[in-house]
Amino acid sequence: MPALNRVQLIGHLGKDPETRFIPTGQKVCNFSIAVNRRYTTKEGGSKESTEWFNIEAWDRLGEICQEHLKKGSLVYLEGRLHTDVYEKAGEKRYSTKVVALQMQMLDRKPGESEPAPPPAEDEEFPF
Secondary structure: OOOOOOEEEEEEEOOOOEEEEOOOOOEEEEEEEEEEEEEEOOOOOEEEEEEEEEEEEEHHHHHHHHHHOOOOOEEEEEEEEEEEEEEEOOEEEEEEEEEEEEEEEOOOOOOOOOOOOOOOOOOOOOO
């Protein structure tokens, strides 16, 4: 039976990425991103909520995240969900994170302006 474990997120980093090495020598970069959602209440008012996601990026992708991302950076991430199980004070606990597989920086470079709109067509129908 086919299975799918894929997550796509666009959000802002909550803090600067932190990199560490695990005992095998692999590099892993951790950070969190905030994803905002706006919605209308039953009464017609506008509300906003924020969801926080813990992100883990390995090897070269982790290096790129460490080098180029910082707190507040806007980023697109694609990855998979992974749940760690651990025990604390004799109680089983669960922690879910996104293991990043792809990352794209969405911030504009300093001094870069909005892209110009395409020129208006003289004809009503361009075909």
